[in-house]
Amino acid sequence: MSRLLSWSGPLALGTLWLALLQGGCGPEGDSAPPRETAPHRKSYPAPPEGEWYFRDLLAVGPVPLPAPQASGALFNLLEQWAGRDAIDAGVIIEQLAASTDEAALAQLRAGLRHHDASVRYASCAALGRRREEAVAALLMEALRDERQEIALLALEGIIAQDQSWTLPRVIKCYGMHDNNPHLIVRVTAAARLIDKGIYAGVPLLIKVLKENTPIADEKNREWDRTDRIAWEKEVAIAALSRLATSDFGFHQDGPIPQQVAAIRSIEDWWDRERSRLWERTPPWSDRQLARVIDQIIGGLAAFQLRHVDNARFLLEHLGPPAGERLVEAALGGSFYIRFHSLEVLAALAPAARQAQRSSWAQVLVPLLEDSEPAVRQQAALTVGALGGARAVGELLGHLGDADPGVQRSVALALGRIGSPGARSRLQEQLATVGLLAEVRVALLGALAATGEREAAEQFLAGLDDSEETVRQGTLDTLLAITGDDFGLRAAVAEESGGGPLAEARDRALRALLGPRAP
Amino acid sequence: MRWARIATAALVLVGLAYLIAPGNRSGPRTPLPGTAASLQFQNSESCAECHVEVYEEWNSSMHAQAWHDPLVRAPAMSDDFKRKDCIPCHAPRPVFEHGIGQGARVVPRNVNMHEGVDCLACHRMRNGVASTRSGLRAPCRPLHAPELGDVGLCAPCHDQHKTISEEWALTEEAARGIGCNECHMPLVMRSALGGLPARKGRSHRFPGAHDEELMKSAVVLSHQVAAGESGRELVVRLTNTGAAHHVPTDARHRALDLVVTLYDPMGRAQGPVGERSPGQEGGTYRWRFRNPYRTESGMADTRIPARAEVLHRVPLAASIRRATIEVVFKLTPYIPDSEGLLVAHAEVDIPP
Numbered sequence: 097m098s099r100l101l102s103w104s105g106p107l108a109l110g111t112l113w114l115a116l117l118q119g120g121c122g123p124e125g126d127s128a129p130p131r132e133t134a135p136h137r138k139s140y141p142a143p144p145e146g147e148w149y150f151r152d153l154l155a156v157g158p159v160p161l162p163a164p165q166a167s168g169a170l171f172n173l174l175e176q177w178a179g180r181d182a183i184d185a186g187v188i189i190e191q192l193a194a195s196t197d198e199a200a201l202a203q204l205r206a207g208l209r210h211h212d213a214s215v216r217y218a219s220c221a222a223l224g225r226r227r228e229e230a231v232a233a234l235l236m237e238a239l240r241d242e243r244q245e246i247a248l249l250a251l252e253g254i255i256a257q258d259q260s261w262t263l264p265r266v267i268k269c270y271g272m273h274d275n276n277p278h279l280i281v282r283v284t285a286a287a288r289l290i291d292k293g294i295y296a297g298v299p300l301l302i303k304v305l306k307e308n309t310p311i312a313d314e315k316n317r318e319w320d321r322t323d324r325i326a327w328e329k330e331v332a333i334a335a336l337s338r339l340a341t342s343d344f345g346f347h348q349d350g351p352i353p354q355q356v357a358a359i360r361s362i363e364d365w366w367d368r369e370r371s372r373l374w375e376r377t378p379p380w381s382d383r384q385l386a387r388v389i390d391q392i393i394g395g396l397a398a399f400q401l402r403h404v405d406n407a408r409f410l411l412e413h414l415g416p417p418a419g420e421r422l423v424e425a426a427l428g429g430s431f432y433i434r435f436h437s438l439e440v441l442a443a444l445a446p447a448a449r450q451a452q453r454s455s456w457a458q459v460l461v462p463l464l465e466d467s468e469p470a471v472r473q474q475a476a477l478t479v480g481a482l483g484g485a486r487a488v489g490e491l492l493g494h495l496g497d498a499d500p501g502v503q504r505s506v507a508l509a510l511g512r513i514g515s516p517g518a519r520s521r522l523q524e525q526l527a528t529v530g531l532l533a534e535v536r537v538a539l540l541g542a543l544a545a546t547g548e549r550e551a552a553e554q555f556l557a558g559l560d561d562s563e564e565t566v567r568q569g570t571l572d573t574l575l576a577i578t579g580d581d582f583g584l585r586a587a588v589a590e591e592s593g594g595g596p597l598a599e600a601r602d603r604a605l606r607a608l609l610g611p612r613a614p
Numbered sequence: 615m616r617w618a619r620i621a622t623a624a625l626v627l628v629g630l631a632y633l634i635a636p637g638n639r640s641g642p643r644t645p646l647p648g649t650a651a652s653l654q655f656q657n658s659e660s661c662a663e664c665h666v667e668v669y670e671e672w673n674s675s676m677h678a679q680a681w682h683d684p685l686v687r688a689p690a691m692s693d694d695f696k697r698k699d700c701i702p703c704h705a706p707r708p709v710f711e712h713g714i715g716q717g718a719r720v721v722p723r724n725v726n727m728h729e730g731v732d733c734l735a736c737h738r739m740r741n742g743v744a745s746t747r748s749g750l751r752a753p754c755r756p757l758h759a760p761e762l763g764d765v766g767l768c769a770p771c772h773d774q775h776k777t778i779s780e781e782w783a784l785t786e787e788a789a790r791g792i793g794c795n796e797c798h799m800p801l802v803m804r805s806a807l808g809g810l811p812a813r814k815g816r817s818h819r820f821p822g823a824h825d826e827e828l829m830k831s832a833v834v835l836s837h838q839v840a841a842g843e844s845g846r847e848l849v850v851r852l853t854n855t856g857a858a859h860h861v862p863t864d865a866r867h868r869a870l871d872l873v874v875t876l877y878d879p880m881g882r883a884q885g886p887v888g889e890r891s892p893g894q895e896g897g898t899y900r901w902r903f904r905n906p907y908r909t910e911s912g913m914a915d916t917r918i919p920a921r922a923e924v925l926h927r928v929p930l931a932a933s934i935r936r937a938t939i940e941v942v943f944k945l946t947p948y949i950p951d952s953e954g955l956l957v958a959h960a961e962v963d964i965p966p
Contacts, residue, residue: 399717401774405699431712435721470707470721500656500725501707532656534725565728 140394165202192222224253287335293377296413457483469499480509507538511577514545537569680730703771787858835958873897
């Protein structure tokens with residue numbers, strides 16, 4: 097015994113030292129480095145400092161481009177065309193396209209920047225007929241031309257080049273920010289990408305079909321309202337018909353009720369089929385595309401939030417094929433890349449197939465223990481969105497996270513899943529003292545979504561609470577769990593009361609108690 | 615045998631130590647005693663219990679309005695925060711969570727969003743609450759964080775629209791180490807609290823673009839009637855004397871308009887010279903100082919840098935007897951002058 101005591105002292109000190117090394121005793125010091133979830137970090141191309149736009153990144157491909165050369169035989173030919181009607185440019189375009197002069201690309205590039213639209217048109221058309229890697233990069237410069245016929249010509253030329261690395265740039269054409277100003281270019285981009293197995297533009301096509309009908313989408317309008325949309329509708333329905341092998345009975349000159357019914361059918365078809373469609377996308381093996389995607393992932397760490405939003409949009413719209421690289425980034429990137437990759441993965445969940453979702457969710461579970469509360473906050477939503485009912489056990493284990501933001505995310509994720517198996521743990525957590533009001537509301541929403549009528553009624557009673565935080569939290573939670581506010585936000589804001597409010601509540605109640613996503 | 619026992623015991627103890635370490639525990643996290651998480655300071659209201667005056671100042675500030683401000687929620691702006699890139703700055707997680715400095719920015723939080731830029735956004739650290747003073751003892755566990763006075767603390771949000779900190783870095787104030795707080799968190803007297811005497815502290819009202827007094831102190835207007843090359847002219851000077859950055863700055867929808875109106879002997883205002891766009895209707899002559907939106911191609915950044923002066927010469931016809939000069943600050947560029955803030959004004963009698 098005395099021998100044991102003689103070495104127990106140093107060992108205890110050693111143990112204490114080890115425990116301290118692990119950060120196990122007492123609060124972490126300010127200088128203590130955060131624990132890393134991932135064993136190693138992957139580095140992504142850092143976005144340059146200062147003004148940095150994704151259109152600049154995407155305008156230039158991996159191909160070295162010749163400097164514009166505003167002189168030479170071809171350029172002189174172009175200049176002769178200045179001021180003439182673009183439609184008559186056929187002859188000159190043939191000559192320009194046929195030229196094998198080494199300086200031809202440089203001169204055509206200068207032509208793309210010419211002040212005269214007919215010269216730009218001729219240059220663009222000539223480039224579109226050539227088949228070389230640099231052409232796609234050159235044409236991308238013309239995508240934002242102020243004349244829609246030139247931008248459209250550039251788009252068709254890029255697509256004809258069949259360069260996989262240009263996909264993000266074409267996707268960007270229908271994007272939210274710094275996007276193409278011409279609606280026909282955006283619709284055409286979405287339509288052409290469908291033929292290449294990129295289906296994220298389908299909602300835009302559906303939105304176009306709704307224009308000038310009673311179900312026109314006024315929310316978050318992506319273009320100025322216009323009556324002149326026949327061309328766009330024609331392109332949209334043609335692309336959707338090719339994809340679905342049905343035109344759903346849509347005719348833009350048909351009676352309005354018939355148009356509305358057809359659009360509703362298209363929406364139902366899209367909800368039903370999108371996962372299966374994405375599944376048909378061929379896997380990516382192009383190294384240049386992979387490099388561009390890594391550049392976009394690097395953009396998630398940009399300082400300017402609008403660039404982050406751009407990167408997020410592009411990655412979301414590349415669809416589930418981007419998933420594997422995003423999972424890698426979520427596990428091994430810097431803080432910002434991990435956080436935003438998780439956001440994108442959650443957005444990809446509806447389009448991914450079940451096997452992909454399960455596998456990604458499983459790999460991402462350790463992020464629920466990440467040292468950064470912000471990462472845990474997003475990881476809960478992502479693991480829930482991807483894992484569905486299978487993630488319930490993991491999520492329940494984190495309801496009591498030290499960070500209230502994480503607590504709320506976990507509750508919302510559980511609410512979206514709506515698993516009856518979560519009831520007792522949710523009730524237990526609701527009994528915890530000192531919960532933030534919004535966390536309590538989210539927990540109640542999650543409990544309601546398990547099918548508990550009493551909890552659902554109690555949750556919706558939050559709309560009448562004297563505390564604004566609770567009223568607002570109830571609306572936010574309802575939207576987060578069901579994806580809809582059932583008109584309650586407007587009804588509450590207008591204090592309409594009576595019928596409309598009661599009807600909206602009833603719809604919300606039914607949605608909460610109804611079946612949830614698998 | 616003895617070494618075998620020692621080795622076994624050591625292994626057991628090492629194993630125990632490993633299990634003690636929280637990084638290796640699975641299941642729900644339990645706040646460690648004494649950490650900020652265990653203190654339940656989860657929103658600004660919990661700060662109000664002790665810091666009544668500071669809370670009241672913050673509560674009247676635009677930081678507290680960041681989530682509700684109708685201008686921010688307008689369709690052309692965040693569109694009720696459907697534009698998600700607006701959320702991180704209007705409801706940020708604590709800046710200190712990821713450190714401050716080059717390239718550091720904020721990410722969105724998902725609780726207490728109604729509090730906008732809350733107390734925790736600037737003060738919460740991993741294990742306590744950031745304070746400019748050291749040696750403090752309080753339930754919120756104040757930790758000395760000199761970075762609280764740094765431009766780098768404000769930059770993650772205020773450099774998002776344009777780089778104010780870069781504008782500031784070129785000024786005399788930057789060279790003298792005078793940061794944002796000097797103007798935007800002026801010193802105020804704090805009442806005695808908890809046995810401590812009254813003292814000076816920094817205001818948490820954060821005067822800025824919504825503060826009349828501060829905006830009026832940013833520029834100086836001067837004028838004189840002089841003989842020009844082609845006759846008499848009214849020389850108007852506008853100088854950025856008060857701001858250690860461009861005027862206007864930050865959000866690109868801020869605009870400063872210089873409006874000169876000329877009157878004939880009958881008191882009739884002379885018609886506008888040049889084409890006018892929405893929000894720039896009145897006056898005979900007018901100039902706008904603004905950084906255009908990134909979608910407004912072909913427009914120059916006309917803002918006035920720190921200490922810079924802009925000078926305009928207005929030709930005076932022989933019939934002109936009077937002129938008014940107005941400098942109007944607008945939170946958004948397309949509103950009429952009447953909805954802007956008159957930051958400087960002059961009446962000029964023109965002798966025959």
